Amino acid sequence: MLEILKQSNNPEICKPLVEAVIEKAIEFQQKFGRKPAFMEVCGSHTMALARTGVKQCLKDVVNLISGPGCPVCVTDQRSIDAMIALAEGENRIICTFGDMMRVPGSTRTLVDSKISGKDIRVLYSPVDAVKVAIENPDKEVIFLGVGFETTIPIMTLMVGEAEKQGITNFSIWMTTKLVEPVLRFLLDAGEVNLDGFLLPGHVSIVLGEDAYQYLVDDYHISGVIAGFETAELLSSIYKLLDLILSEKISIENNHPSVVTKTGNQVIHQWLEKYLTECDEAWRGIGVIPNSGLDLKTEYEQFNAKKRFSVVVGEPRKTKCRCGEVIRGLITPNECPLFGKACHPMNPVGPCMVSTEGSCSAYYHYMRESF
Amino acid sequence: MEKYISLAHGDGGERSHRLIRDVFIEAFGDSNASLFDAAAITMSSHKIAVTTDSFVIKPIFFPGGSIGKLAVAGTVNDLAVSGAKPAFLTCGFVIEEGFPISDLKQIVSDMANEAKKTGVSIVAGDTKVVERGSADGVFINTTGIGIYEPGMGCSLQFEEGDAIIVSGTIGDHGVAVIGARGDLGVTVPIQSDCASLNIMLEEVLRETNGVRIMRDPTRGGLATTIVEIAEDFHLTMKLNESSLPIKSEVHGVCDLLGFDPLYLANEGKAIIIVANQEKDKVLEILRKCPEGRDAVVIGSVIAKGKGQLLLETPLGSKRxxxxxxxxMFPRIC
Known part of the structure; x- marks a missing residue:
């Protein structure tokens, strides 16, 4: 498998692909009198497009816009402040994905709380949070449940495990997000003009190809499900261009080794069993109805929001324009803070700190051209 | 002897004496140098190199090494890449109360073996015991003294076209240690590259001309170390991404967790910048040694005057x- 992935980055395969994409993009430009604009929905795509140089190679012919696909970046500031405040409580162990540690809250980060003596643990394998709860029966163990459809199933696994083992000191602070409602929001708002979507490879493993049919039926826009290696990214952009030039609108699966038509049915059953749709607040957008998943009432004992009261004030106002970056309205370097007050050592907004954030990708890989 | 370290082992009394006698002198040898308050050593050179490093790794035993091996190899390598021949080491231990003496013996034995392999003498040491909870098992500091031999240094004079060589695959140590912590939920078949490089690097300096600088890319990884060289000497350097030697397993773990192998720690690798015409000779010497068998040219000095490091991607773009x-923290998805 690793060898196949290696081949996907082989310059002998990728360089001709770049040429082919450029040729198609020029064809588009000749036909429509402008550059094609595609949005990559997934934060890992944002990173991969910048890191591999695909974005840089195509910058003159294709407008690749980063979308709301980084789970940390789309989390509302008040929600981030609440999670940091949660960690301040006594007798608690906070378990989290590493991305959350340096995300700036209004007054501090989780790293600051850890330094001040709070028990905050970064987990490589989230299910270990249940293990932490078993090992620390006298403490409340709370997992910070940030993520999209890729990560949400793990949370149901954790709840299932805690339920099976009869654990009473474990809960999740659910602040999950769903892809469809936010894409519908962007398309309904019409603030950004798009010719197609590069659809997220990981999320699609869960959702399946058919789950994006609404893009075609309701919005008449195409999408290609893409993997994360150079050749996979390039061939997906090529397919998008080809669809448009041949005047077809459809969802194409360019990641068929792991993405099926209907997705992972076992995971769908888990989601159905434990979770229910809920309204979620998105950074820079506000509340989108039914755009997240929360634990059903029968699993309330594992719902940290029901068990712990957290009071946070109004979030600190900054000049950070992460909200507009997430909506694809501006590129990171159009934010007045980018690279000046806001950089990876001193991130003002989450897009600069997350390993999948648009600002971080831009800062690390694209802020200077050579 | 007791099974665990107690505070009494650090009180300077009988238990301290026995610990030093039965664990440290037993392993490091009963040299006169170590019996008094200070070691008396004789050296042939008027120019010496001194370096010190503290080791706080978790876990203390990991695939391919231990904190003991690391404490010797790490300091030896700092001397070796400076162009000095490692000669003497001192070691200071801070041990947590309750630490198993069997583990301490293993660590000390690893240090002694590595010292023997590299030809350095451990001439002075110190042991302190702290209360349970005040340290994480054992911390070790080693100070190394090396000798500069005439004609064996690095020139620190660079030219456009100089080749950048790395002595083997990068990121092995970082991934091995993450794997050994047992947090990944998957088995990582990677060994740390922890190794002393002094004998190999000494041969490079002896047999070739034109070595500009040598560094060991430990914490911060390959990228951080080369950025430091570029900035310190005002050089524009370029690495070729497709030339970077990275094991597939390291790639796999990095993809999974969102890590970049360029920034993962190495403990048995050297970066050597050398005149272009000497690069093949340097590679030949490195590849003869087990620690250097995967040595490869990864880039070059492309200009003088601006301290920056560029990476050329396989597509030809530069960043x-x-x-x-x-x-580096593991990511969400």
């Missing part, structure tokens, strides 16, 4: 590499 900015 700037910077120092590691903060701890």
């Amino acid at each position: 700037l590499l910077t120092r590691l900015s903060g701890t």
